[in-house]
Amino acid sequence: MTDTPDIPVHLVGRARSGGLVVPRITPVTRTGVALFGNVVEQMQRECLHGRTCQVCGRPFGQRAVLFARGSDLPYQCTAEPATCPPCAAYSVRACPMLAGRRDRHRAGQHPALAGFPASADQLLRMGAPAEAWYAVWVTGYDVVTHPAQPDTAAALWRRIPPLRIRPLPAAA
Numbered sequence: 293m294t295d296t297p298d299i300p301v302h303l304v305g306r307a308r309s310g311g312l313v314v315p316r317i318t319p320v321t322r323t324g325v326a327l328f329g330n331v332v333e334q335m336q337r338e339c340l341h342g343r344t345c346q347v348c349g350r351p352f353g354q355r356a357v358l359f360a361r362g363s364d365l366p367y368q369c370t371a372e373p374a375t376c377p378p379c380a381a382y383s384v385r386a387c388p389m390l391a392g393r394r395d396r397h398r399a400g401q402h403p404a405l406a407g408f409p410a411s412a413d414q415l416l417r418m419g420a421p422a423e424a425w426y427a428v429w430v431t432g433y434d435v436v437t438h439p440a441q442p443d444t445a446a447a448l449w450r451r452i453p454p455l456r457i458r459p460l461p462a463a464a
Contacts, residue, residue, distance in 0.1 A: 296310075296311035296312060296386070297382060297385035297386050299313055299382065300378045300379070300381075300382050302348060302350070302378065303347070303348055303379070303382065306348065307320065307324075307326070309324075309325070309326035309328070310326075312326075312328075312386050313347065313382070313386070314326040314328075315346055315347040315383075316335055316339065316344075316345070316346055316347060316348065316349040317331050317332055317335040317336050317339060317346045317373060318330065318331070318332070319331070319332045328387075329389075336371070336373055336445065337445050339373035339374070340373045340374075340435050340445050340446070340447055341435055341445075343356075343374070344373075345373075345374065345375050345376040345379050346372065346373035346374065346375055346379075347375050347376075347379035347382070347383060348376060348379050350376060352374060352375070352376040352377075353376070354431060355377060355429060355430070355431060355455065356374035356375065356376060356377075356429075356430055356431075356433075357374060357375050357376075357377060357380035357427050357428065357429055357430075358370050358372060358374050358375075358427075358428040358430055358433065358447050358449065358454075359372045359375070359380075359383070359390060359425055359426070359427060359428070359460075360372065360425070360426045360428050360457075361423040361424070361425060361426075362423045362424040362425075362426070363423060363440070365426065365457070367438070367439050367440060367446075367448075368448060368449050368450040369433075369436060369438055369439070369446040369447055369448040369449065369450070370428070370438075370446055370447055371438050371441060371444045371445065371446045371447075372447070373447065374430065374433070374447060380427060384427070384460060384461065389422055389425065390425050390460050390461065391460075391461050392422075392425075392460065392461040394422055395421060395422050396420065396421055396422055424459060424460070425459075425460040425461075426457050426458065426459055426460060427457070427458045427460055428449060428454045428456075428457050429454055429455040429456045429457075429458070430447075430449050430452065430454050430455065431452060431455065432452045433447040433448055433449050433452060434447075434448045434450075434451055434452070435447065435448070436448045
């Protein structure tokens, strides 16, 4: 896809890379290269605990959207922090994994990370087939340690049943 999706008004002032908004949890190198697909762990935890959107950083209202991989569904949790509904709709159009435009994960680390060790999660995914993604609409969640990913914070929706779970790619 060569066209970039329209950017929601509330995201106009955020940093961009390749025409895409750089989410709050995405690391950026000193030279300004956004490392899409990677996460600043501290930001991930702050968004989960503070109930703020992983893209815009604002507190979300009465509803939020969690993006979960198929392998997350049996656990009823995801390490992805929630997004506000407008950022969820944008993310489904902008992110190649959520939009279903990529069928595999990157085979190696981003070139800007040369010399830095990959996380256990990154090593597991390198070159692996992409999993199916789901938009999980919630009114709340509990922050827990992900049962399948020790030392990883996650949003658990078991106690607060979701409003709906929708397979992607689809309009969030």
